[in-house]
């Protein structure tokens with residue numbers, strides 16, 4: 001696939017590399033666990049790496065590899081690896097980079113299960129972590145310890161939508177020989193490409209925008225070839241969080257429309273965020289492109305558009321009122337996950353981030369009256385009317 005094609009073209013045309021004897025337009029689904037060797041010697045050569053070819057689908061599968069090549073190409077990475085879930089990718093990468101006693105420097109706010117994983121690493125293997133605003137080089141350098149193994153960030157942060165400068169973090173990390181891992185789930189490669197800002201490894205929950213239809217659980221890690229190959233032959237192979245060929249196939253189907261879907265998600269979310277701001281029952285509205293703060297300036301620099309997610313608080317502060325509001329919605333579904341055709345709403349304090357102890361949750365800015373809305377692909381007036389009637393009923 002030539003470098004000369006634009007994102008919207010690459011997302012569709014990049015399966016030419018796959019040698020299919022029938023010239024199928026859609027990618028073939030290789031739903032197989034293992035691959036047959038013509039001769040015992042061929043098996044020997046494949047295991048030793050002398051001969052190219054597949055061995056067993058936990059190590060690699062043609063349909064899954066096609067998805068990996070596409071994601072690598074879209075993220076501007078040398079290589080990518082698919083996983084059975086976003087957390088499969090997060091945990092494989094974290095395990096690959098720490099040893100007993102390591103420290104991980106994190107953005108102030110991370111996905112709930114990533115927080116759970118950090119605690120597991122802490123309890124079992126003595127790996128420590130700390131959170132930081134990561135807002136300036138000086139601040140980052142103060143937070144780096146001799147035992148810091150890498151920097152782990154999300155931007156926008158889930159679910160508070162705070163923005164971190166990818167370039168600032170990458171520059172501070174480079175000065176200390178550290179790598180930066182970015183969970184890019186909220187943006188998808190269409191809106192933000194962290195490697196182009198100097199970061200080293202990109203992670204995705206492909207369950208979200210990448211597959212986009214709410215029917216796949218999957219994940220990716222993308223980065224330089226040497227690192228990704230090692231990850232494939234150690235953490236992914238031996239822990240085994242692989243993507244199934246069928247999930248890869250569904251994902252390849254969804255991926256073709258990523259730019260078209262993202263454009264609509266972004267356009268509708270920007271419109272809804274503006275209207276929420278003016279509603280008397282709504283407190284704060286956080287959307288990356290709203291306002292003229294330093295954060296919005298950074299967001300505009302590193303994101304193509306504002307994304308499809310909005311976080312907002314209700315003026316009513318109690319959990320019960322928030323639940324009453326959510327229960328009054330008809331079109332918008334109450335569900336975790338995001339990036340689907342359906343608009344989804346969730347309550348981080350009692351759902352995605354409930355595993356985080358209350359004090360730390362507040363420290364991260366996740367209050368009881370905060371909700372996270374994933375704006376879907378429905379007609380924007382229908383989405384707004386649903387929100388409006390539920391807010392008016394408060």
Ligand SMILES: *Cc1c(COP(=O)(O)O)cnc(C)c1O
Nearest residue numbers: 085086087111158185205207218
């Ligand atoms: C959903 C999500 C994950 C986890 O992905 P799964 O596919 O559910 O395992 C990680 N990070 C972010 C930001 C997410 O939204």
